[in-house]
Amino acid sequence: MLSTLDKSVRQYMLVTFNYWNFTLTDGALRMLVVLYFYDLGYSSLAIASLFLFYEFFGVVTNLVGGWLGARLGLNRTMNVGLAMQIFALAMLAVPSVWLTIPWVMAAQALSGIAKDLNKMSAKSAIKTLVPDERQGALYKWVAILTGSKNALKGAGFFLGGVLLSTLGFQGSVLAMAAVLFFVLVGSLVWLESDMGKAKSKPKFKHLFSKSESINVLSAARMFLFGARDVWFVVALPIYLGSVFGWNHSMVGGFLALWVIAYGFVQGFAPRITGKAQGKVPDGKAALLWAILLTVVTGAIAYGVQVGWQPELVIVVGLLIFGAIFAVNSSLHSYLIVSYAKGDGVSMDVGFYYMANAMGRLIGTVLSGWVFQMAGLAACLWVSFAFLLLASVISIKLPRHA
Secondary structure: OHHHOOHHHHHHHHHHHHHHHHHHHHHHHHHHHHHHHHHOOOOHHHHHHHOHHHHHHHHHHHHHHHHHHHHHOHHHHHHHHHHHHHHHHHHOOOOHHHOOHHHHHHHHHHHHHHHHHHHHHHHHHHHHHOOOOOHHHHHHHHHHHHHHHHHHHHHHHHHHHHHHHHOHHHHHHHHHHHHHHHHHHHHHHHOOOOOOOOOOOOOHHHOOOOOHHHHHHHHHHHHHHHHHHHHHOOHHHHHHHHOOOOOHHHHHHHHHHHHHHHHHHHHHHHHHOOHHHOOOOOHHHHHHHHHHHHHHHHHHHHHHHHOOOHHHHHHHHHHHHHHHHHHHHHHHHHHHHHHOOOOOHHHHHHHHHHHHHHHHHHHHHHHHHHHHHHOHHHHHHHHHHHHHHHHHHHOOOOOOO
């Protein structure tokens, strides 16, 4: 049956399959690390530091990875990412006495490089498989890939909590490494070798985007993802366990539900933003959705600060936040692929996801530090400030004529 499909569709399915498997293990690994080291007595700031190199090397990887993808082909960058994730998981399968902070940070650094090589390759590949004149189809394919990825990342959070309870930390990372090994073998055999390779070899000095629209979108993306991770990465899982008394499965289950719902909304974002009426979104749509998210976040932060039904406000409020954030993220993901140049698309996409990774890095560090110093309400107010900045920046995004 697969042989009867168009070649571009088969390649899209293979890229998506690689991305799905990688994302599932990446989400599980994040939850494993947070919960396992919290059980060992690490503070929220110490746990945040474990992800410091993961996010920092994500910044570097997106910048350099886009250049490598344009020169070498997206198949190679995707396969290198899979191989590095397998190695990072193997590093964490050592006896628990070896799991010092520097060792885990080094493994997380490799995982961060692997994750962003894989993501940049997958997002860039879509641009090469969809003709420029089919912007509606491009939006739909990007939304499906992004939405399914986040649904699986949420499933990964739940999987991480379950694996930790059943197989233990070392058994869990070994099982995930084994799955990714088989995915890598399939990718090496079937993924096309010239996908995404630029016709002219881009020079290293061309790493930084010269497009104003991409620069503005990248700045807005940085604050958008900083606003999410400042409460989501470290503060929220620890808060749910320490203040509400939730166990590992409950924490993992809630975060999984949040990200899965977020992923489903991303997949339906084209319908929500008007594609069903033949509309393709522009900068004005990104601005309006950013403003809506800012208002909702301010309301959640105020509710938590005054202590009004905190469990209800956090659970329901963050589900609403997730739905609106999902539309924002999906709009951005479409706009970057739309703005990017067709030849050497990974250069522009890599620069944009470098800003995305920078936002996550800032959010991760602040998540541990602000939560330790001032609590969850303060994290949410920082999130509100970041979203306000993202909204102001989005005013400069191009509109349709």
